[in-house]
Amino acid sequence: MPAIEVYVLTIEQAIIKAGNGHSFQIRALIFIGLQYIVAGVLNIAVTEVFFYRSQFKCLDENDVPYQCSEQQFCTQLPDNPKLLNIVQFGDVVKSFDLYCGKSLYIFVLITAYFIGGAMGSIYYGEMMEKRQGRYYVMIETLLMMGISCCVSLFSPTAFLLSAALFASNFFQRGFLNSSMILFFEISSLNLQKLGPPVLLACFGVGELLGPYLMQLLHLGWREAMPILIGGPAIALSILIKFMKESPRMLIVKRKFEDARWVINYICAVNGRKMPENWVLEDEAKIIELKEKMKELINTDQQIQEQPKSYNYSSIFRYNSLRVRMFCLIYLYAVIVLSQYVTSSEIQRFSKMTKTQTFIFLGSIETVGFLGSAYAALNYERKQVIKYILILGGFFNFLIAALPLLMLNANSKEFIGLYDRLVYTLVMMILVMCRLTLSFGYAFIIVYSLEVFPTSLRHYGFSGLVFISEFLFIFEDTYVNICHSIGLNSCLGVVGLLIIGQWTMAKLRETYDQPLKENAEEMQDELLNNIYNIA
Numbered sequence: 001m002p003a004i005e006v007y008v009l010t011i012e013q014a015i016i017k018a019g020n021g022h023s024f025q026i027r028a029l030i031f032i033g034l035q036y037i038v039a040g041v042l043n044i045a046v047t048e049v050f051f052y053r054s055q056f057k058c059l060d061e062n063d064v065p066y067q068c069s070e071q072q073f074c075t076q077l078p079d080n081p082k083l084l085n086i087v088q089f090g091d092v093v094k095s096f097d098l099y100c101g102k103s104l105y106i107f108v109l110i111t112a113y114f115i116g117g118a119m120g121s122i123y124y125g126e127m128m129e130k131r132q133g134r135y136y137v138m139i140e141t142l143l144m145m146g147i148s149c150c151v152s153l154f155s156p157t158a159f160l161l162s163a164a165l166f167a168s169n170f171f172q173r174g175f176l177n178s179s180m181i182l183f184f185e186i187s188s189l190n191l192q193k194l195g196p197p198v199l200l201a202c203f204g205v206g207e208l209l210g211p212y213l214m215q216l217l218h219l220g221w222r223e224a225m226p227i228l229i230g231g232p233a234i235a236l237s238i239l240i241k242f243m244k245e246s247p248r249m250l251i252v253k254r255k256f257e258d259a260r261w262v263i264n265y266i267c268a269v270n271g272r273k274m275p276e277n278w279v280l281e282d283e284a285k286i287i288e289l290k291e292k293m294k295e296l297i298n299t300d301q302q303i304q305e306q307p308k309s310y311n312y313s314s315i316f317r318y319n320s321l322r323v324r325m326f327c328l329i330y331l332y333a334v335i336v337l338s339q340y341v342t343s344s345e346i347q348r349f350s351k352m353t354k355t356q357t358f359i360f361l362g363s364i365e366t367v368g369f370l371g372s373a374y375a376a377l378n379y380e381r382k383q384v385i386k387y388i389l390i391l392g393g394f395f396n397f398l399i400a401a402l403p404l405l406m407l408n409a410n411s412k413e414f415i416g417l418y419d420r421l422v423y424t425l426v427m428m429i430l431v432m433c434r435l436t437l438s439f440g441y442a443f444i445i446v447y448s449l450e451v452f453p454t455s456l457r458h459y460g461f462s463g464l465v466f467i468s469e470f471l472f473i474f475e476d477t478y479v480n481i482c483h484s485i486g487l488n489s490c491l492g493v494v495g496l497l498i499i500g501q502w503t504m505a506k507l508r509e510t511y512d513q514p515l516k517e518n519a520e521e522m523q524d525e526l527l528n529n530i531y532n533i534a
Helices: 011-017 023-049 070-076 091-095 103-130 135-154 158-186 189-217 221-242 247-252 256-269 281-297 313-317 319-349 354-378 381-405 417-451 457-484 489-506
Strands: 007-009 057-059 065-067 278-280 303-306 530-533
Touching (some): 007 011, 011 256, 023 221, 135 221, 189 354, 247 256, 319 489, 381 489
16 A cells, blocks of 8 residues: 655645735735725724814904914804804814814714724734634624714714714724734735735825815715725625634644635635645644553543633733733834824924825825835844834934924924025924834834734734724823923933833844744643543
């Protein structure tokens, strides 16, 4: 009888053989990317467009508008209703009259949106463990997000709208996290590094398109939520069902047969061919271990393995992950705060209109995300992060210092050539700083996906996103406090970026390294699991 060859493959080898970068992965990237565009539209709509308020203006005796305080505006409004046509308000602000004593409602509505994202990130990080995968979480959250956005148009009060915004971002964040992790785990080599920056670039494109589409189609918030966001999300939740569960996660949960089926499916879609007889390396190890156990205890009964279960505390249980998690939380938080501060400074210095400023910021962000893809393919992670922190600190210092050199810093129109030159230089540095930080944001996401093992990737990544969503609530407060004490908000960021250099020593290099399935302390997890006799 001829010998039968059995190929033993690692999960990395199996995914490469199944066709990395071929039609299955490209199709997945396109459909997930489309939803990231929709998510970008929702984000810019809630954070900027729906709740926008220009400077308040009043009318003098000759009905000529001039800039005034909100209190003066509210005093004149009963006698001059046409003031509402002079001052620019976002559609939600106009719908619910969120001015003249109701300004706090805007903070409540936007805060509800961000809290929803933070809670969704934490909740669905846990759900990815309980459901032993990412696929069903991705489908469920995408469908529920679409339904939440469609239902929001029936909100009769600002209070009920805040609940709808909470729900929409709660489910949206679950989708964004699970889909990015799933795509990362069904890919390998170059596409694995390119995926996160490309998806973030799609998010940036959505932020670019959102204001333009609403203006072009004359959509208020009640029309935009179902037409631009809810409807597409529901449609994509059906179209995206061709994707399959992460084979890496299935291996961690010891579902080897399911993992092999997924890899064979990907292989068939890509038009590739797997070896006729093949098993996964972990599967072969467990089979061998069980056979040895049978010999040792002298039994013919089946031996069943009980895979480990994890929770958020598991990240802090292992020293290698605990230290890295704290370092990444710090770096991620500083980059997110720096991005917001730079955007605020651009809006303060810019002489562009509201729509032009949104498009300008979105363009810089998208270019930065795409630029990080090149760095992810070619450079060591720790070295790039180090340069990001140095450049970010340097640019923020210049942004804080250069306006002091202006002779007419408070003037709307700079009189002298000198002031114009300084203004141009400040704007150029602001753009370079925003580009650097957007680049750094996407690059750190790639690194965080690489540094966390498959068994805990959903917890680590969801924890980082929770921090960023939570920070969004307090970013404006930080800027206002800095301005109230006469401190440029960029100056405080400089120190935070410099301190980030000390985290480099605690992070491990992941460039050109295979993904780890378990924490470093658990490399012998096969031996540490519990085995029962059936």
